[in-house]
Each structure stands twice: as C-alpha cells, then as structure tokens.
Amino acid sequence: MTWHGEDTPRKDADLLxxxxxxxxxxxxxxxAFGGVYRxxxxxxxxxxxxxxxxxxxxxxxxxxxxxxxxxxxxxxxxLSPLLKRLEAAGLVTRERSPEDERSVIVATxxxxxxxxxxxxxxxxxxxxxxxxPLDDLRALRELLTRVTANLDAAGx
Amino acid sequence: MTWHGEDTPRKDADLLxxxxxxxxxxxxxxxAFGGVYRxxxxxxxxxxxxxxxxxxxxxxxxxxxxxxxxxxxxxxxxLSPLLKRLEAAGLVTRERSPEDERSVIVATxxxxxxxxxxxxxxxxxxxxxxxxPLDDLRALRELLTRVTANLDAAGx
DNA sequence: CACAATTCAATTGCGCACAACTGAATCGGT
DNA sequence: ACCGATTCAGTTGTGCGCAATTGAATTGTG
Numbered sequence: 001m002t003w004h005g006e007d008t009p010r011k012d013a014d015l016l017x018x019x020x021x022x023x024x025x026x027x028x029x030x031x032a033f034g035g036v037y038r039x040x041x042x043x044x045x046x047x048x049x050x051x052x053x054x055x056x057x058x059x060x061x062x063x064x065x066x067x068x069x070x071x072x073x074x075x076x077x078x079l080s081p082l083l084k085r086l087e088a089a090g091l092v093t094r095e096r097s098p099e100d101e102r103s104v105i106v107a108t109x110x111x112x113x114x115x116x117x118x119x120x121x122x123x124x125x126x127x128x129x130x131x132x133p134l135d136d137l138r139a140l141r142e143l144l145t146r147v148t149a150n151l152d153a154a155g156x
Numbered sequence: 157m158t159w160h161g162e163d164t165p166r167k168d169a170d171l172l173x174x175x176x177x178x179x180x181x182x183x184x185x186x187x188a189f190g191g192v193y194r195x196x197x198x199x200x201x202x203x204x205x206x207x208x209x210x211x212x213x214x215x216x217x218x219x220x221x222x223x224x225x226x227x228x229x230x231x232x233x234x235l236s237p238l239l240k241r242l243e244a245a246g247l248v249t250r251e252r253s254p255e256d257e258r259s260v261i262v263a264t265x266x267x268x269x270x271x272x273x274x275x276x277x278x279x280x281x282x283x284x285x286x287x288x289p290l291d292d293l294r295a296l297r298e299l300l301t302r303v304t305a306n307l308d309a310a311g312x
Numbered sequence: 313c314a315c316a317a318t319t320c321a322a323t324t325g326c327g328c329a330c331a332a333c334t335g336a337a338t339c340g341g342t
Numbered sequence: 343a344c345c346g347a348t349t350c351a352g353t354t355g356t357g358c359g360c361a362a363t364t365g366a367a368t369t370g371t372g
Contacts, residue, residue, distance in 0.1 A: 019279030020211045022286075022293055023189055025300040027208070028229045030186035031359070032307040033179055038360085039311070049328060052183070055176045065351065073184050076351050078329055085327085102337045102350035123175030130178075131306030132299070137178055140299045143292060144181040150287030151188040155195070187329075194330085205358060221321065232321050234359055241357085258320035258367045318369070329358080339348070 036129050040122050044115055050086060051119070053079075054108075057092065058116050062107040064097065091115060192285050196278050200271055206242060207275070209235075210264075213248065214272045218263040220253065247271060 037048040046054065056071050057063075069079055083106060086092045091112035097103040130137065193204040202210065212219075212227050225235055239262060242248045247268035253259040286293065 015279040015283065016211075016276060018290075018293070018297075019282055020208075022297050023193070023204075023282070024208060024211075024228070025297050025304065026182075026186050026189055027204075029300040029304045029307075030182050031229065032304045032311070033182060034359085035311050036307050037179070047327065048179075048183075052176075052180060055172075055180075066349090072180070073187065074328090075330070077331080077353080080352050082328075096351090100338075100350080104351060120172060123171040126175055126179070127171060129307050129310035130303050131310070132303055134174075136299060137174065140296075140303070141174075141178050141181050143288070143296045143299070144185040147286050147288055147296070148181065148185045148188045151185075151192050151285050154285035154287070155188070155191050190329085203357065222319090230358095231360070233323080233361080236322050238358075252321090256320080256368075260321060314372090316369105316371085318367100320367075321365095323364075324362085326361090327359090329356105331356090332354085334353075335351095337348100337350075340346090342344085 033126070033130075036126055037122075040125050044118050044122075045089060046115075049074075049078075049082060051122075053082065053086065054091065054112065054115065054119070057106065057108050057112065058119075062105060064103045064105050065094075066103065068106060086112075189282070189286075192282055193278075196281050200274050200278075201245060202271075205230075205234075205238060207278075209238065209242065210247065210268065210271065210275070213262065213264050213268065214275075218261060220259045220261050221250075222259065224262060242268075 034048050037051065041048065041051055044051075052072055053068065056068060065076060065079055065083065069075055072079075083092060083094055087094055090109055093107050093109055094104050097105050127134075127137065132140070190204050193207065197204065197207055200207075208228055209224065212224060221232060221235055221239065225231055228235075239248060239250055243250055246265055249263050249265055250260050253261050283290075283293065288296070
C-alpha cells in the first residue's frame with residue numbers, strides 16, 4: 001500500500017471532489033426529472049421509461065425491439081418486460097417478424113396513438129419546472145450528448 | 157417571453173422534440189456514467205450508489221441515515237438495504253444513537269477508510285473517459301445543480 | 313402527566329437497469 | 343447440404359429508486 005497517512009496529494013483530493021460533484025449532480029438531476037415526470041405522466045398511466053419508448057414509437061410508428069434498444073440505449077433485459085406491460089395496457093402490439101422469426105416488431109395500437117394527444121401537454125410542464133431558459137437547456141443537451149458519446153466510446 | 161399562442165400544434169411538436177432530447181440525453185448520460193463507474197469500481201467491490209455513500213462518509217466520517225439521505229437525495233427505502241450490504245461487506249457500522257433511539261448512526265470501519273486509497277484513482281479515470289475540458293465539466297455541474305434545485309422546488 | 317402528532321428507520325411492492333445466460337432462427341463457410 | 347458462429351428476444355438474479363406503510367421513539371400540547 002502506498003498510503004502516506006495524512007499526506008494525500010491535494011490534486012487527487014480535488015479531483016475526487018469534482019468527480020463527486022459531477023456524478024452526484026448528474027445522478028440527482030436524472031432522478032429529479034424522473035420525479036417530475038412521474039407526476040406529469042400519472043394521468044397517462046405511463047412511467048418515465050415507458051414514456052421514452054412511446055416517444056420513439058410515436059415518431060417512427062413501428063420498429064423491431066433491437067432498433068428500439070439502440071435508440072434508447074437499452075437492452076432486451078430492460079425492454080422485454082417493459083414492452084409486455086405496455087402491451088398489457090393495450091398501447092402497443094408485439095409480433096414476430098415474418099421475414100426474420102428472431103425479431104419482434106413493436107407497433108402502436110390506436111389507443112397508443114391516441115395517448116399522444118395527452119402527452120403533448122407534458123413537455124411544457126417539464127420545461128417550465130426545469131426553470132432554465134431554452135438556450136441553457138440546449139447547452140445542457142449539447143454537453144450531455146457529448147459526454148455520453150465519449151463515455152460510451154471509452155467503455156467500448 | 158410567453159408564446160402561449162392560440163394555434164400551437166407546431167410549437168407543441170417542437171417542444172415535445174426538445175423535451176425528448178433533454179430527458180433522454182440526461183437519462184442516457186447518467187447511465188453511461190454508471191457504466192464507466194461500474195467497471196472502475198469493480199475492483200473495490202462497490203456499486204455506483206454505494207460509492208456515492210462512501211464519498212459522503214469519507215468526507216464526514218460519521219452521520220445518521222437521515223442526513224445521509226438529505227445529502228444524497230435518497231430515502232430510507234433505498235438507503236436501508238444499501239447500508240446493510242455495506243455493513244455486510246465490513247465497510248461501515250450501523251448503530252442506534254444513544255441520545256435518540258430512532259436514529260441510526262452510520263460510520264466507516266477501518267476497512268472502509270482504507271478503501272479510500274483505492275478510490276483516489278477512480279475520478280481521474282472517469283473524468284478522462286468523459287473527455288470534456290474541466291471548464292465544460294464545471295459548466296455542466298452548474299447547469300445540473302440549477303435544474304435539480306428548480307425541479308425539486310417545482311415538485312414540492 | 314396523558315396522549316395525539318411527529319420523526320425516524322425499516323419493510324413491502326413495483327418497476328427499471330444490467331450482467332449473464334438460454335434457446336431459437338439465421339448466416340457463413342466449406 | 344451441413345455445421346459452427348452469430349444474432350435475436352427472453353429469462354434470471356442482483357441492486358437501485360420510490361411510494362406507501364409499519365412500528366418504535368420522541369416531541370408538543372392540553
């Protein structure tokens with residue numbers, strides 16, 4: 001062990017602190033958004049991750065689980081049960097692709113598409129609750145996108 | 157500037173898109189950090205949330221579950237089992253306060269304090285993986301802190 | 313002092329996240 | 343045509359996150 005008692009190098013301690021602040025604030029912000037979404041989506045009967053899935057489906061209408069996972073950065077272990085619940089709620093259908101029996105195609109039902117009308121009111125509430133000007137929000141999105149790309153590249 | 161227009165389907169669609177990007181990128185960034193931490197903390201035998209708990213304990217040494225929860229924005233439902241696992245790993249102790257028997261005091265063990273040495277190497281790896289200049293990271297932290305405070309205030 | 317309200321940690325139940333694995337379908341090389 | 347490797351979705355197991363509840367300890371009020 002290369003421990004020098006009280007003599008911790010200051011640089012390491014400083015980085016430990018900054019790291020603590022970054023990772024904690026990111027974690028906290030993500031959960032804070034989740035909390036606001038939870039209440040905003042309660043009427044729609046959706047959870048926050050389910051809402052993210054529906055957003056993709058509202059945009060694209062129909063696509064296999066695989067591509068859904070790539071869009072949302074989620075694997076089948078997360079999506080399979082989540083999609084089952086959306087199916088049970090009558091919002092999506094799941095059927096195996098005729099061309100490739102391994103693949104499962106997810107599509108919105110009429111009820112799932114109708115839900116979009118109710119969802120249109122949600123973003124304004126969220127963005128209002130965030131309380132940042134649009135420019136700051138865009139800057140935030142930019143930083144987050146870059147850092148995620150870097151982290152994924154470093155992890156791979 | 158208030159754009160509460162009479163005819164706003166287009167604006168709603170735009171906000172839906174921005175909202176989608178913000179909440180998704182935040183969620184994705186949080187999980188991307190988690191992934192990098194997962195591998196970085198593997199040797200220490202800690203999960204990411206457990207690491208956050210240890211960071212607070214390394215800083216303060218000893219404090220009740222309640223205050224730990226306030227610092228980390230977590231409730232007893234999350235902390236109780238987490239602390240039990242840290243206790244089982246021999247990193248912390250939990251004992252009821254003599255002055256107030258409702259309160260449980262969490263403290264690091266010698267083994268828990270020793271772990272800090274190994275943790276000092278982690279932040280550099282994470283910050284390097286993030287791949288952003290320190291100024292950007294500080295700006296990111298600033299935006300996240302502000303947005304979390306706003307969201308919590310709006311939710312309360 | 314009595315007793316209702318409050319403050320704690322812990323527990324239960326549900327859903328998400330992810331690693332590891334299973335099994336079926338498909339693809340590729342020979 | 344065969345067979346090993348790959349690509350899918352799904353399952354299992356562990357841990358986090360949070361709402362709701364429980365039960366014990368403490369505080370406040372009459």
